[in-house]
Each structure stands twice: as C-alpha cells, then as structure tokens.
Amino acid sequence: MIIASDIDQTLVEYFEPFIKFNNEVHGTNLKREDMDTVDISELLGVSKEEAIRRMDEFHQTNYFKNIMPIKGSQEGVDDIKKRGHKLVAITARPINIAKYTIECLEKFYPGRLSGVYHSSKNGSRKHQICLDIGIGWIIEDRLDYANECASVGINVLLLDYHWNQSEILCDGITRVKSWEEIKNILKKEDQ
Numbered sequence: 557m558i559i560a561s562d563i564d565q566t567l568v569e570y571f572e573p574f575i576k577f578n579n580e581v582h583g584t585n586l587k588r589e590d591m592d593t594v595d596i597s598e599l600l601g602v603s604k605e606e607a608i609r610r611m612d613e614f615h616q617t618n619y620f621k622n623i624m625p626i627k628g629s630q631e632g633v634d635d636i637k638k639r640g641h642k643l644v645a646i647t648a649r650p651i652n653i654a655k656y657t658i659e660c661l662e663k664f665y666p667g668r669l670s671g672v673y674h675s676s677k678n679g680s681r682k683h684q685i686c687l688d689i690g691i692g693w694i695i696e697d698r699l700d701y702a703n704e705c706a707s708v709g710i711n712v713l714l715l716d717y718h719w720n721q722s723e724i725l726c727d728g729i730t731r732v733k734s735w736e737e738i739k740n741i742l743k744k745e746d747q
C-alpha cells in the first residue's frame with residue numbers, strides 16, 4: 557500500500573517556530589492555543605501579500621531551518637516502512653524552498669520516503685496527486701485538504717488541532733490525536 561503524509565504539522569512542527577519568529581522579530585503576541593486558522597493573513601491580521609512576504613522571510617531564518625519533527629512521527633514512519641508500505645510526502649509548501657524541505661525530511665526520516673510531491677507545482681491539488689499515484693491513506697492536518705481527499709475515496713487520518721475542528725467529518729476521515737494512534741489504525745488495516 558502507498559501511504560501519503562502531508563509535511564507541516566504531520567511530520568514536522570511548523571507553527572511553533574513560525575509563531576516564535578513573529579513574536580520575537582515582529583513583536584506580535586501570538587499563542588499556539590489561539591491558532592484556530594491556517595490562514596496566515598487572518599492569523600497575523602495582515603494582507604495576503606504581506607502574509608506571503610512574512611512566510612518567505614521566515615523561510616530564510618534559522619527558526620525555519622531548525623524545525624523539529626512532530627512527536628512520535630519518526631517511530632510512526634519507521635513502522636510504516638517496516639510493514640512493507642511505501643510512504644510519500646505531499647505538501648503545499650512553495651517549490652522555492654524544496655531544497656530545505658527535502659534536506660529536512662532526509663535529516664529526520666533518512667531513506668524512509670519514496671517521493672516528495674509539491675501540490676504548488678503546476679497548480680495541482682493534493683487529492684489529484686493522491687489519485688495519480690494510487691494513495692490509499694493520507695495523513696493530513698488541514699480540513700479542506702482532508703475533505704477533498706475523502707471526497708475522491710482516499711482514507712484520511714486527520715491529526716487533531718485547534719484549526720481543524722468541525723462538528724461533523726466526511727466519511728473516510730478519521731480524527732486522530734497522535735502518531736501512536738495512526739500507527740495502530742494502519743496496523744489494523746494490515747490484518
């Protein structure tokens with residue numbers, strides 16, 4: 557089986573250093589627990605253009621270059637590999653930081669990934685990439701991507717965060733609290 561994972565907030569912690577960067581460099585007073593959106597312009601209260609500029613600036617700093625893996629993700633990824641599955645990463649990150657993205661994945665998940673796909677390339681969408689490469693399951697933290705994937709029959713493991721809360725979830729989406737839970741669900745799927 558081919559399993560996909562998003563990168564930010566599923567494999568690596570992006571928002572913690574992004575918040576720290578904004579607070580320390582731009583004098584904001586953001587708190588992790590206030591994050592109920594993944595829309596950076598809404599989060600920072602700035603225009604879309606300024607939000608993109610702020611992210612570009614963040615990507616040039618060591619706050620970004622020293623990001624860390626999500627708790628339990630390295631063991632979880634090892635487990636997927638041990639069970640004989642293939643794991644690919646599918647990300648909406650901009651292509652201009654692909655070098656850092658790949659270096660970072662290689663640092664924390666050496667030799668574990670069979671491919672890294674950028675949905676920002678050619679205006680593609682995550683669910684389309686999943687269909688193209690035959691993904692059975694995807695690990696994701698954004699509700700919009702989760703819904704799109706589920707709507708075309710891909711099983712989604714949605715890592716629980718403030719920003720992806722919803723009264724009801726589409727069929728095919730399972731909310732999970734940790735990589736431990738992801739591991740157990742995928743293990744059951746093998747039996």
Ligand SMILES: [Mg+2]
Binds near residue numbers: 566
């Ligand atoms: Mg993400």
